[in-house]
Amino acid sequence: MISIQNLSFSYRKNKPLFEHLNLQLEAGHIYGLLGKNGAGKSSLLKHMAGLLFPQGGSCKVQGFDTFRRQPAFLQNIFMVPEEFYLPPVHIKNYLSTYAPFYPNFDRKAFGSYMEEFHIPQDQRLTEMSYGQKKKVLISFALATNTKTLIMDEPTNGLDIPSKSQFRKVIAAAVSDEKCIVISTHQVRDLDNLIDSIVIIDNHRIIFRQNVEAVTEKLCFKTVSSIDDAGNVIFSDSSLRGHTVITENGGLEHSRIDMELLFNAVLEKSERITQIFN
Structure with a gap:
């Protein structure tokens, strides 16, 4: 579905953002793309969407070189950017203008998503708050039924109930033919949603x-004393005790802590790599 090989890119000379980056993503999954500020998450998504061009290597989505931005490619991919602009028009006018670019657009599904987000369809976009506009854009993105859906910080601007609604509609939208890539700093918003992690x-x-592979090889738990946790790979202390990651030698079942895993991968990269190799 998405094939990136030896991708190199930089905004400034002698300061590469990507150097021979390789990544393969398949349909039927919701990927969580994680990284520190400035790591290149948004730039990588823009390469997938054909908004940035490789300076070396290739980026292909559904077999298309994304930089060529061919109509057959563009009608089957949608990106929800972190920063966006919606024109000052009525929602129905927005649909009539932009929906025709997507042959599989489903107006009934759009209405269902809007109902799930509690957004009335009889108003102008300029009358909405930032969070409401974000929910309109997410509803539109899902209704396009594109095979590739890319989202950059989609939960920014959403309140707590809306984040729950977001997880619900995304989970319902996944299919064996669709690849969804979500980049976020708010990793706890994705704990129960994504099935594959890319850092x-x-x-x-x-x-x-x-x-599944992560929970087979690693165990996530909270203990009162680190000494009682066994072979600790990484830990974080709080008022509740110590949240730790240990090697899962006994095939113990645990719920993944995405934030803890992210920090562990960054700080204990060599040991994590050894475990998964």
Whole structure:
């Protein structure tokens, strides 16, 4: 579905953002793209959407070179950017203008998503708050029924109930033919949603595993004393005690803590790599 090979890119000379970056993403999954500020998450998504062009290597989506921006490619991919603009028009006018670009657009599904988000369809976009506009754009994105859906910080601007609604509609939208990639700093918003984790750091992909593989090899738990936790790989202390990651030698079942895993991968990269290799 998405094939990136030896991708190199920089905004400034002698300061590469990507160096020979490789990544393969398949249909039927919701990928969480994680990384520190400035790691290149948004730039990588823009390469997938054909908004940035590789300076070396290739980026292909559904077999298309994304930089060519061919109509057959553009009608089957949609990106929800972190910063967006919606024109000052009525929602129905927005649909009549933009929906025809997507042959599989489903107006009935759009209405259902809007109902789920509690957004009335009989108003102008300028009458809405930022969070409401974001929900309109997410509803539109899902209704396009594109095979590739890319979202950059989609939960920014959403209140707590809306984040729950977001997880619900995204989970319902996944199919064996669709690849969804979500980049976020708010990793706890995705804990129960994504099934594969991609972490980018130091110009390259340093971690790429599905959630099932992670929970098979690692155990996440909270203990009162680190000494009682066993072979601790990484820990974080709070008022509740110590949240730790240990090797899962006994095939113990645990719920993944995405934020803890992210920090562990960054700080204990070599040991994590050894475990998964």
